[in-house]
Amino acid sequence: MGRKKMVAVLALLMGALVCENAEAALAKKDLGIVRAGIDGAYPPYCYLNNKDEVDGFEVAVMKEIAKRNGLDIQCQVTAWNSMFGQLDSGRIDTVAETITITEERQAKYVFSKSYIEDSNRFLVRAGKEDSISSFKDLAGKKIGVASGQSAYNQLLAIQKEQGVQFEIAPYETSTNAYDVSIGRIDASYMNPVAGMDMSNKGNMNLAVASCPAFMAARCAYPFRKDTERGRLLAQIFSDTLAEMAKDGTLKALCVKWLGVDISRVE
Known part of the structure; x- marks a missing residue:
């Protein structure tokens, strides 16, 4: 391949990469409000504090993910028995409630990477x-x-x-x-x-x-796998949780809110 042709090919590849990154950034920017369902009655994971505001470990994780990605993530109090129905209908984007990864759920939802290991x-x-x-x-x-x-x-x-x-x-x-x-x-x-x-x-x-x-289970955030929005959010959450695990933020949040490090990202 001649030098001119090689330069032209490299220029095309660089242009495509720039466009791809721009599209990804635009997609993230256009997500608008991201709603995470919590039941507000599961301390210290999620609860209403004395100011009647949502608080707890899950809320802290949502705030950190939002900060790192420039997202507007809002924790929406939702009755537990209607949580997945709200997710299916698009009224919420995910469930921040120590959701265990199961084969049945994986058949219907796309999960982020796990963030904690839970055992009952x-x-x-x-x-x-x-x-x-x-x-x-x-x-x-x-x-x-x-x-x-x-x-x-x-x-x-x-x-x-x-x-x-x-x-x-x-x-x-x-x-x-x-x-x-x-x-x-x-x-x-x-x-x-x-x-x-x-x-x-x-x-x-x-x-x-x-x-x-009886068994230990990995917990992750579920998203709708039948929408581009759901798949994009799952990827964003996965990448950010991996970063938080690497820099020690996730461990610190576990110790602060739960009293023990049960973080596990994979």
């Missing part, structure tokens, strides 16, 4: 930690869990894989922790960070049962 545990009244020291101890007990979450499916899997029968009591809100404290149910199966935060703030006197975790 059994919360019982303090002093009764050994009342559930193994899965066999669940026999005959009544266990509360948030309906529609992966935790509910994990309880079904425990029944099947461990061959133990117990009553599963689904809740639309996180009040199952309170019901443990008053003896209405034997235990609540939920995120222990959120559960103990509720217990401490509400004087519920709960503790994490000695039974080990």
Whole structure:
């Protein structure tokens, strides 16, 4: 290839690269308001503070992603049982609520990279930690869990894989922790960070049962895979979470809000 032809080809390639970057920047700029659904009742992940403003770990992560990308991300309080319906209809763009990646969800949504590793545990009244020291101890007990979450499916899997029968009591809100404290149910199966935060703030006197975790799961942000907007946002969130993990910001946010580093980006 002659020198003139090579220069011409390089010029075309550089021009295409510049155009591609300009289009990406324009697409990001044109996203407008990005709405992240939270239920506002899951401290310390997301809740309403004493000023009636959304606050918590998830809100802090959203603010950091917004700052790094020049985006207007707004956390929109949404009832948990309608969260994915709101996502499907386009009323919100994602769900900022420790959403576990599952095969079923991956078939419908495009996920960002994971940002934390989550595991559910059994919360019982303090002093009764050994009342559930193994899965066999669940026999005959009544266990509360948030309906529609992966935790509910994990309880079904425990029944099947461990061959133990117990009553599963689904809740639309996180009040199952309170019901443990008053003896209405034997235990609540939920995120222990959120559960103990509720217990401490509400004087519920709960503790994490000695039974080990059934499984650890990666959490990520889901977006609609059938829209360019959803796919672009998933990529933006993935790239930014990777940056936040690399520079230590994500770890710092975990320690600040959750008291422990459970960050995991992959």
